[in-house]
Amino acid sequence: MGEALRLEFSGPTRMSDAALLWREVAAAADVVDEVRMPGSGLVAFGTFAFADSSEKSSVLIVPRTIIGRRDGQSWMTEITVSDTDALSDAAPTASAPRSTPFGPEYRLSLTPGAESADGFKAHVAEAVDHIVAGDVDKVVLARDLHGHLPAGADLRRVLADLALGYPNCWTYSVDGLIGSSPETLVTVSHGSVTARVLAGTASRGIDAASDTRAATDLVSSTKDQEEHRFAVQSVLESLRTHTAQVVTSEMPFALKLPNLWHLATDVEGTLTDAATSLDLIDAMHPTAAVAGAPTAKATALIDELEPFDRGRFAGPVGWVGADGDGEWAIALRSAQVEPNGDVTAYAGCGIVADSDPAKELAETTMKFRPILDAFG
Ligand SMILES: C=C(O[C@H]1C=CC=C(C(=O)O)[C@@H]1O)C(=O)O
Numbered sequence: 001m002g003e004a005l006r007l008e009f010s011g012p013t014r015m016s017d018a019a020l021l022w023r024e025v026a027a028a029a030d031v032v033d034e035v036r037m038p039g040s041g042l043v044a045f046g047t048f049a050f051a052d053s054s055e056k057s058s059v060l061i062v063p064r065t066i067i068g069r070r071d072g073q074s075w076m077t078e079i080t081v082s083d084t085d086a087l088s089d090a091a092p093t094a095s096a097p098r099s100t101p102f103g104p105e106y107r108l109s110l111t112p113g114a115e116s117a118d119g120f121k122a123h124v125a126e127a128v129d130h131i132v133a134g135d136v137d138k139v140v141l142a143r144d145l146h147g148h149l150p151a152g153a154d155l156r157r158v159l160a161d162l163a164l165g166y167p168n169c170w171t172y173s174v175d176g177l178i179g180s181s182p183e184t185l186v187t188v189s190h191g192s193v194t195a196r197v198l199a200g201t202a203s204r205g206i207d208a209a210s211d212t213r214a215a216t217d218l219v220s221s222t223k224d225q226e227e228h229r230f231a232v233q234s235v236l237e238s239l240r241t242h243t244a245q246v247v248t249s250e251m252p253f254a255l256k257l258p259n260l261w262h263l264a265t266d267v268e269g270t271l272t273d274a275a276t277s278l279d280l281i282d283a284m285h286p287t288a289a290v291a292g293a294p295t296a297k298a299t300a301l302i303d304e305l306e307p308f309d310r311g312r313f314a315g316p317v318g319w320v321g322a323d324g325d326g327e328w329a330i331a332l333r334s335a336q337v338e339p340n341g342d343v344t345a346y347a348g349c350g351i352v353a354d355s356d357p358a359k360e361l362a363e364t365t366m367k368f369r370p371i372l373d374a375f376g
Pocket of ligand 1: 142200
């Protein structure tokens with residue numbers, strides 16, 4: 001709740017700049033932390049733009065008040081900035097913030113934005129041509145939906161729906177970016193590094209038998225395995241300079257979400273240097289799960305084919321503590337809510353040589369479901 005400190009970044013060095021500045025902020029802070037749990041004490045919440053050239057800012061926000069809960073224990077952290085006049089009214093409050101009832105119910109419909117359904121299929125077909133021609137191995141293409149929030153709409157309604165509907169995902173809300181992501185970019189905790197890589201998707205079955213078949217087919221699909229392999233390789237490569245003893249599950253497993261199945265691989269390693277979670281997101285973003293492979297060629301093709309700025313969609317979203325530990329998800333199944341009420345939602349899919357434009361379009365529809373249901 002509130003903002004004690006807001007740090008903004010942009011351009012290709014947005015994450016390394018954030019890592020540097022956060023070290024300075026943390027070193028200058030006086031922290032009294034009796035709880036000593038991940039997320040207690042000084043914490044910043046962040047969301048970073050996907051592209052180096054994005055118009056959208058990347059931010060680290062230190063709230064004035066944080067209510068934390070972990071393993072059955074709850075705490076409250078109050079944060080003030082002592083040497084800034086503008087924040088001199090940020091004196092700690094003696095009592096916990098009061099809860100307020102949700103605002104009135106509302107519904108929001110989202111309609112195609114800069115990329116129509118037909119436009120998306122045409123771009124997927126173009127991407128397949130590039131892959132077959134050997135220009136790139138995999139590229140992740142997205143489309144966008146737009147809407148406008150009614151005045152005074154209480155976003156907590158949408159967040160509550162997401163959190164309750166997608167309990168095994170990360171529900172997030174940072175500077176207007178909201179969503180429920182199933183994919184961890186990286187978690188850093190006391191020298192250990194973990195990540196969950198997702199790529200490869202199938203719809204849920206309509207009954208138990210067809211659902212099991214959908215999962216089995218996904219695990220044995222060569223198209224999805226290929227899509228997944230690129231994503232795991234990109235994570236392992238980017239972790240290499242900072243970690244040792246990196247282990248992964250031997251075979252990708254099928255991860256069940258309420259709206260779909262994903263191919264998933266868990267990765268675990270040990271930090272070999274003083275890298276913080278911000279240094280790691282800088283090293284890892286963008287993985288092949290959201291950009292493609294090889295990275296530079298895939299991001300160039302995204303720039304060429306997608307008719308919009310992704311903003312913070314598919315960028316890192318999460319938190320960092322004073323010691324640099326933190327948890328960062330990839331901002332998938334997301335929507336950006338602007339202060340004027342404009343809403344843009346995004347969903348994309350990995351395109352490989354065997355991709356079929358109509359199936360990829362259907363996959364984006366499945367991936368929009370968490371956001372559409374929460375607003376609808
Ligand atoms: C790009 C998205 O999903 C990525 C993560 C999991 C599975 C994916 C896929 O199967 O294409 C994508 O790589 C998205 O949800 O917008």
